[in-house]
Amino acid sequence: MEPADVALICRALGDSNRLQIVQMLSGGDKCACKLLEHFEITQPTLSHHMKILCGCGLVKVQKVGKWAHYSLNRETFSAFQEYLGTLARGRGTEE
């Protein structure tokens, strides 16, 4: 995983609503309307957030009929965690 990807993921997680969405998805897949119930935002705004979460690879979407089932992409999440791990161990871009 490249630093640019990591920054993209961090920007995605840098919004409280999106962080909460990821939290909810970590507990299991959810469709958009289900997610929407838990927030004080409109449907277009949620759609916008989901696009950002999908865009950075953190979330996957599966269209079923008229529903969109969202799920956490655990591969991306693991790679993200691993990057932070190596960073913490001082294996980053040293001088």
Place this chain on the structure above:
Amino acid sequence: MEPADVALICRALGDSNRLQIVQMLSGGDKCACKLLEHFEITQPTLSHHMKILCGCGLVKVQKVGKWAHYSLNRETFSAFQEYLGTLARGRGTEE
């Protein structure tokens, strides 16, 4: 660590320059002028970034004479990693 703190840290890491700064600090403490050499930004811009990194607790600063020595706050970083870990394990805010 609260979700708001996590979002703050993520926003801080969501900028490529700041992510790179954290990477450099993970390899050892550095003063501002040393950090500045590695970027194409002006000194006030770097100062702004350092303020954000300190503000979310990821970075500590120690003033020595006219120099500012910056270092990675590994406690905060660990807490951040742990939060992501529990999140990945589906222990987040479930429905």
Place this chain on the structure above:
DNA sequence: CTGACAAATTGACATCTGTCTATGCAGAAT
């Protein structure tokens, strides 16, 4: 085909953010 429903897209808007130039301020050197 028509109507209903889920989701995405568009366009607008206020706010936030990264960047710069200019300036201020404290410690060091002369």
Place this chain on the structure above:
DNA sequence: ATTCTGCATAGACAGATGTCAATTTGTCAG
């Protein structure tokens, strides 16, 4: 004391971002 050096602050500005209302698209049920 004056000057220099390292860093912080203030103000300005363009571009990104989160949000909404309105509309569009796609799918299912009658």
